Amino acid sequence: MTPETIKIACSNCNLRELCMPIGLDTAELERLDQIVATRRKVKRRDTLFRHGERFTSLYAIRTGVFKTRVTTADGRDQVTGFQMAGEIIGLDGIVNDRHACDAVALEDAEVCVMPFERIEALSREVNGLQRHVHKIMSREIVREHGVMLLLGSMRAEERLAAFLLNMVQRLHARGFSESELMLRMTREEIGSYLGLKLETVSRTLSKFVEDGIAEVQQRHVRIVDAAALRRIVDSPAC
Amino acid sequence: MTPETIKIACSNCNLRELCMPIGLDTAELERLDQIVATRRKVKRRDTLFRHGERFTSLYAIRTGVFKTRVTTADGRDQVTGFQMAGEIIGLDGIVNDRHACDAVALEDAEVCVMPFERIEALSREVNGLQRHVHKIMSREIVREHGVMLLLGSMRAEERLAAFLLNMVQRLHARGFSESELMLRMTREEIGSYLGLKLETVSRTLSKFVEDGIAEVQQRHVRIVDAAALRRIVDSPAC
DNA sequence: CGGGAAGTTGACCACCCTCAAATCTGGTGG
DNA sequence: CCACCAGATTTGAGGGTGGTCAACTTCCCG
Numbered sequence: 446m447t448p449e450t451i452k453i454a455c456s457n458c459n460l461r462e463l464c465m466p467i468g469l470d471t472a473e474l475e476r477l478d479q480i481v482a483t484r485r486k487v488k489r490r491d492t493l494f495r496h497g498e499r500f501t502s503l504y505a506i507r508t509g510v511f512k513t514r515v516t517t518a519d520g521r522d523q524v525t526g527f528q529m530a531g532e533i534i535g536l537d538g539i540v541n542d543r544h545a546c547d548a549v550a551l552e553d554a555e556v557c558v559m560p561f562e563r564i565e566a567l568s569r570e571v572n573g574l575q576r577h578v579h580k581i582m583s584r585e586i587v588r589e590h591g592v593m594l595l596l597g598s599m600r601a602e603e604r605l606a607a608f609l610l611n612m613v614q615r616l617h618a619r620g621f622s623e624s625e626l627m628l629r630m631t632r633e634e635i636g637s638y639l640g641l642k643l644e645t646v647s648r649t650l651s652k653f654v655e656d657g658i659a660e661v662q663q664r665h666v667r668i669v670d671a672a673a674l675r676r677i678v679d680s681p682a683c
Numbered sequence: 684m685t686p687e688t689i690k691i692a693c694s695n696c697n698l699r700e701l702c703m704p705i706g707l708d709t710a711e712l713e714r715l716d717q718i719v720a721t722r723r724k725v726k727r728r729d730t731l732f733r734h735g736e737r738f739t740s741l742y743a744i745r746t747g748v749f750k751t752r753v754t755t756a757d758g759r760d761q762v763t764g765f766q767m768a769g770e771i772i773g774l775d776g777i778v779n780d781r782h783a784c785d786a787v788a789l790e791d792a793e794v795c796v797m798p799f800e801r802i803e804a805l806s807r808e809v810n811g812l813q814r815h816v817h818k819i820m821s822r823e824i825v826r827e828h829g830v831m832l833l834l835g836s837m838r839a840e841e842r843l844a845a846f847l848l849n850m851v852q853r854l855h856a857r858g859f860s861e862s863e864l865m866l867r868m869t870r871e872e873i874g875s876y877l878g879l880k881l882e883t884v885s886r887t888l889s890k891f892v893e894d895g896i897a898e899v900q901q902r903h904v905r906i907v908d909a910a911a912l913r914r915i916v917d918s919p920a921c
Numbered sequence: 922c923g924g925g926a927a928g929t930t931g932a933c934c935a936c937c938c939t940c941a942a943a944t945c946t947g948g949t950g951g
Numbered sequence: 952c953c954a955c956c957a958g959a960t961t962t963g964a965g966g967g968t969g970g971t972c973a974a975c976t977t978c979c980c981g
Binding site for chain 2: 968969970971972977978
């Protein structure tokens with residue numbers, strides 16, 4: 446909860462390609478900088494926002510990894526996604542002016558706070574931004590379709606294979622290794638996301654190790670045989 | 684594929700409260716009418732759009748029920764939702780200018796075709812419309828969170844109970860009975876949506892009948908004890 | 922009115938969950 | 952700096968939920 450007032454312009458942010466629209470001219474780019482009100486640091490385990498809180502802003506992740514989760518009155522909860530640098534969170538809050546899920550930092554993190562009113566005002570004038578906002582929301586809808594497919598029709602191995610491939614692919618797009626990754630979440634959080642129990646996640650990872658598909662040391666995972674993982678994901682339902 | 688050119692204005696459409704923004708003045712309301720280019724009739728089993736097709740428009744459902752589904756190369760498929768009058772479909776197409784899922788009519792249906800360029804142009808000028816578009820997309824994101832919760836952490840009975848309650852609630856909002864509904868989809872389609880096999884859907888429905896919770900005659904369902912269904916949904920995970 | 926799709930039900934079993942115990946890790950305080 | 956402890960992870964044994972396969976019935980739709 447330490448609001449940071451240091452401003453770094455979007456126009457020279459190294460995450461611009463991931464988080465902001467491309468194809469804007471210089472004048473438009475400078476107007477974009479107005480969108481980010483402040484930066485905010487969030488410590489590990491702290492929430493960026495919590496379900497029920499008033500919605501005011503979207504957040505662009507600068508550093509760190511978040512999880513979002515929905516919780517029910519009876520104590521069930523479901524991780525709905527893991528978000529990393531360059532990704533936008535908070536879209537769930539727009540419908541009802543209140544957030545519908547919690548966003549929790551899995552490691553110390555920093556976000557750009559973008560008041561939604563500013564986004565709306567500017568996107569009325571900068572067509573590229575308007576389109577970009579629409580695309581971000583649409584992308585989230587399509588992503589969730591993919592998760593529904595995973596939860597609705599894949600077996601444990603397939604889910605975990607898809608999860609690992611997805612994580613490593615997103616990390617690779619951010620300049621990290623194509624084959625090694627450091628998981629920022631527990632087995633239980635992975636399980637919640639994939640609709641599995643933590644023991645099943647652990648066992649399935651062990652199986653990948655046995656089969657020579659991956660090497661696992663706690664949170665550190667090295668994908669030895671990515672092709673095998675892809676084969677598991679694409680295996681015709683069994 | 685029979686484009687209908689008959690135009691009926693949004694401003695006097697009886698579904699306006701469901702599908703269009705409220706709180707617009709008369710002048711703004713009339714401009715809204717420009718959004719709907721045409722009507723289009725879709726026959727049972729026909730697709731309104733198909734995954735891979737170029738995205739041009741959103742569709743507001745006037746009559747009929749649709750399902751949307753994603754399919755994978757290896758033949759898996761997953762129903763991602765059932766949509767009824769007043770709901771908007773096609774949002775998945777915005778990200779990549781191509782549709783990411785199929786929309787299939789479960790009965791003869793009619794939709795309003797709303798070219799997305801027109802929506803974007805007008806929402807730059809009518810703030811209420813801009814906000815409304817954002818809310819519609821956000822609502823879809825939140826709805827999918829709910830489905831993820833269902834698929835990730837509920838058992839068969841709970842899923843089906845949640846499904847029936849959700850259907851009847853949406854139908855009730857459209858002026859239909861609070862306790863009776865006619866399912867427009869097969870057991871297999873329900874199963875795909877809920878991550879269950881059709882036999883499990885059938886068995887679970889039979890169990891509801893045994894327990895005096897519902898009466899089922901094929902696609903016709905009468906909810907006898909809605910409270911019991913709610914209890915099943917809210918039962919602490921078990 | 923007939924054929925085919927949709928739905929129901931039963932038997933069996935696989936996959937994943939539950940419960941339990943042991944081990945490992947990283948952070949904290951003495 | 953080390954000991955300790957809570958939390959995270961692994962692994963095992965056993966059981967239950969829902970999947971699979973199959974047969975039969977019912978209901979539309981053409």
